[in-house]
Amino acid sequence: MKMPPAHGPVFIVLNAGSGRQGEQARQDSIVKAMDSASRCYQLFLFDRRRPITAVAKEAVQAAVSVNGVVVAAGGDGTINAVAQEAIGSGCAFGVLPQGTFNYFGRSHAIPEDTDAALELLLSGTPTAVQVGCVNNKIFLVNASLGLYPDLLEDREAFKNRFGRSRLMAVFSAIISLLGEHRQLLLNVHWSNAAGPAVGAGEGAENAGGLHQLRTPTLFVGNNRLQLEQIGVAEAGELGHGRLVALAPRAIGTAALFSLALQGAIGQLGEADSVRSLAFERLSVAPAGRFGRRRFRIATDGELAWMRPPFEFKVFEKPLWLIKKTEVANAVATAGGPS
Known part of the structure; x- marks a missing residue:
């Protein structure tokens, strides 16, 4: 299976925030970090009027068209919704964990701190990870x-x-x-x-x-x-x-x-x-x-x-998750997805 590129434009799906201070602060951190890295990016915001499924599909389509990276910023539910669209698309997938337990991010050594997670996103390597499914609905956790x-x-x-x-x-x-x-x-x-x-x-x-x-x-x-x-x-x-x-x-x-x-x-x-x-x-x-x-x-x-x-x-196609380079190399050496 061919590893997708990880250094193209970044398309980030996240909650519009509904005016809540914590979510707005995280959004500001993402914008600041991407601007500082001089990396081309676009935010895709979802809320009650624009459901995440439609927004995720739009973000993945945009990423595929330019060999970009689609990113989910949120808890395991948000990550799942974006991954549902990203898996099998041929584009790399990134995560900025912002949930209560963050099992998916933590299990793949992705920091819960937004700035640290962004640093990994911009320097990591796509790695094939296992995804489960029930009646064609995927689950990561x-x-x-x-x-x-x-x-x-x-x-x-x-x-x-x-x-x-x-x-x-x-x-x-x-x-x-x-x-x-x-x-x-x-x-x-x-x-x-x-x-x-x-x-x-x-x-x-x-x-x-x-x-x-x-x-x-x-x-x-x-x-x-x-x-x-x-x-x-x-x-x-x-x-x-x-x-x-x-x-x-x-x-x-x-x-x-x-x-x-x-x-x-x-x-x-x-x-x-x-x-x-x-x-x-x-x-x-x-x-x-x-x-x-x-x-x-x-x-x-x-x-x-x-x-x-x-x-x-197990879903027939892996999810190409951007992880730490040394983690990705260890998985590749072991000969299988994590």
């Missing part, structure tokens, strides 16, 4: 259905009311767990599993096949940092054409709190009530009367409605 999307929706409501912070995200999750949660009955088939399914329990098989699973949520990860933080043993399987699935058993509120605590201290993978496995392809279909209804799916914190079956796999 994770995708999920069931309880986890509900938690994300509640977190967004808390953020709009009380502001964005990691502490507020944890508090909103606690409040959400206190509510009632529906248990999903899922028919699951996976192929090319990398090894034993940790905590799979009685009757589970590791070689694939069709299995029925009752769980409050199914979580599929594509971010090694996030999985390592919660203690998932299969985190090291990422980056080799595999994703990692997690699914707790059908449990009550108290047990869910216990799992949340184990995740917070990096021991979720040790819980007997959590199934986990690495796979290359995972097909999921709700059983019974919910088999054809639409489900809410979360991809990198953004919610969308999809109809089953849900097919999880």
Whole structure:
């Protein structure tokens, strides 16, 4: 696969700011840094009147026309939306992390400080990185259905009311767990599993096949940092054409709190009530009367409605992310995307 150029004009997609001081300050920093570098650039601003999907498409088209670089400035949701348009376009992709957790940027050693991230953007090397997808909707960090999307929706409501912070995200999750949660009955088939399914329990098989699973949520990860933080043993399987699935058993509120605590201290993978496995392809279909209804799916914190079956796999094309030169060289030497 041919590495795209990284020294052309830069097309940056970012939130218009809605007048908020912090976002305006970051925008001013970007403008100042690009002007100082004497690099040709253009800002593409999105807001409630101009949705990010349309703005991202416009920015990518502009970048492709001049062998330029398209850049996402924002959290994992913003980065996902721009990457959705950039992947397969043939242009390099840059990131200026500005979110709450910034798992994607942090996992690729991209600084959370805007000035430092800009310095890397202007000097780094495009590197092919792995991207997951569910029914052709890509995800860089994770995708999920069931309880986890509900938690994300509640977190967004808390953020709009009380502001964005990691502490507020944890508090909103606690409040959400206190509510009632529906248990999903899922028919699951996976192929090319990398090894034993940790905590799979009685009757589970590791070689694939069709299995029925009752769980409050199914979580599929594509971010090694996030999985390592919660203690998932299969985190090291990422980056080799595999994703990692997690699914707790059908449990009550108290047990869910216990799992949340184990995740917070990096021991979720040790819980007997959590199934986990690495796979290359995972097909999921709700059983019974919910088999054809639409489900809410979360991809990198953004919610969308999809109809089953849900097919999880690694996207066939990599994303050409601009990273530190030494990081890019290490990946190239290892012989595969990260």
